[in-house]
Amino acid sequence: MTLETISEQRHFGGTQGVYRHLSSECAAPMRFSVFQPPQAARGKVPVLYFLAGLTCTEETFMIKAGAQRLAAELGLMLVSPDTSPRETGIAGATGDEDFGEGAGFYLDATQAPFAENFRMYSYVVNELPGVIEKNFPADPSRRGISGHSMGGHGALTIALKNPWRYRSVSAFAPIVAPSRVPWGEHAFSRYLGADRSTWSDHDACELTKTRSFPGTILIDQGDGDRHLEKQLHPELFEAACAASGQALTLRRQPGYEHYYWFVASFIDDHLRHHARALAG
Numbered sequence: 001m002t003l004e005t006i007s008e009q010r011h012f013g014g015t016q017g018v019y020r021h022l023s024s025e026c027a028a029p030m031r032f033s034v035f036q037p038p039q040a041a042r043g044k045v046p047v048l049y050f051l052a053g054l055t056c057t058e059e060t061f062m063i064k065a066g067a068q069r070l071a072a073e074l075g076l077m078l079v080s081p082d083t084s085p086r087e088t089g090i091a092g093a094t095g096d097e098d099f100g101e102g103a104g105f106y107l108d109a110t111q112a113p114f115a116e117n118f119r120m121y122s123y124v125v126n127e128l129p130g131v132i133e134k135n136f137p138a139d140p141s142r143r144g145i146s147g148h149s150m151g152g153h154g155a156l157t158i159a160l161k162n163p164w165r166y167r168s169v170s171a172f173a174p175i176v177a178p179s180r181v182p183w184g185e186h187a188f189s190r191y192l193g194a195d196r197s198t199w200s201d202h203d204a205c206e207l208t209k210t211r212s213f214p215g216t217i218l219i220d221q222g223d224g225d226r227h228l229e230k231q232l233h234p235e236l237f238e239a240a241c242a243a244s245g246q247a248l249t250l251r252r253q254p255g256y257e258h259y260y261w262f263v264a265s266f267i268d269d270h271l272r273h274h275a276r277a278l279a280g
Contacts, residue, residue, distance in 0.1 A: 003135050006031065012072035013038035018059060021131060025123040027116055028085040032128065033062045034136060039075035046142035046278035047077045047132065048168075048271070051124065051151030054183070055102045058082040061148070064260035067267045074275040077138055081128055083150070085117045092190075099187050105178070106147075106154030107202045109191040118191060125158055125165065144168035144274035148263055149227075152219070153178055156204040156237075160211040168277035170218035170270045172263050173225055176237035179203045183231050205240040216247040218273045220266045222256025 006018040014037045023030040039045050048071075052060045061067070061080040071078050084104030090113050093100035104120035132138045145166050147155035152174025159169035178184020179199040188199045200206035221234045228234075234250055241248040256262040 003131065011035065012068050014040065014068070014072050016062060016068065019135075023085070023123055023127060025119045025127045026085040028088060030082055030085060030123065030128075031058045032079060032081040032131075033058045034132070035062060035068050035071060035078040036136060037072045037075050037077060040077060040137045044137045044139040045075050045077050046144070046275075047079055047129075047138045048144045048146060048274050048278075049124065049128075049155075050078060050080045051106060051145070051147030051154040052080060052083050053147070053149030053151045054083070055097050056083050056151075057102075060260070061263075064264065065267050066264045067271060070268050070271050074271060076271060076275055076278070077132075077136065079128070079132055079138075081124060084120060088117045090114065090117065098183055099190060103150065103187060105150060105184075105187045105191065105202070106158065107188075107191060110198070111191060111193050114191055120154075121158070124154065125162055129165075142167060142278040144170075144278055146170045146172075146270055146274065147174065148172040148260075149258065150175055150183070152176075153184075153204065156217070157202055157207060159213050159217075160204060160207040161201075163211075163213050168215055168274040169213055170220075170273055172220050172266070172270075173222065173227070173232060173258055174204070174219060174234075174237075175231060177203060177205045177233050179206065180236075181231045181233065205236050208237075208240040208244045208246050212244065212246050215277055216249055217241070218270060219248065219250045220253055220262075220270070221250065222253045222258065222262045224255045225258045225262075227258050 008017040109118040152171030
């Protein structure tokens, strides 16, 4: 399957599109959304990859975050992949909001029957940028990565493991310690197996013990988030960064909940954070 255009719309002087291709990493068709700012008509532009959270699709961020207006001004291309392969036919891959289709956790599964298709880490890090840079005017030397909730977990772990691939990283309400909270334990035990020693490579708090990102990590967290105490624990990442010397700006936003009303309220700050790092 070559790159297939599902839809394209004119938007803030640029183009908002949804596309599909056959992924070699996921052994399945994968969809992603791209916003091309007006500057893309004149040459290559920097790219911000945004990873969405549990139950989301390639369109969730583009529809709900309201990012395109400022991205058009700043000249940022936005790319958002789906959160997992779809219609895999794997028993147990559907019907669970916290696992399987719609909940790939941006890792490469090692356990059958998920290992063949659920390779979202390799897809996001290796395959998707190649597809984007081949088919769109994206500058491969200027990439940033961000995400929300499960996608925030993905953005942090991917940036920490690949600091040479990304100039900037940020997250909204990320799952920073998935090996210690129910969302992560539920998914990791099935994707990675019962041996918890293998989980640390997919846990941002654990990664900061041996990895670092050269820039400042920006995180926004609503203090009214219903998942704060059970699933998110930003204080654990704050302590881990302090112990390792990792530069971190963690902003606790009074009264904000978990969802895209929160993301949309602070997306402009994140876009500017990335634009500064990706300039030039």
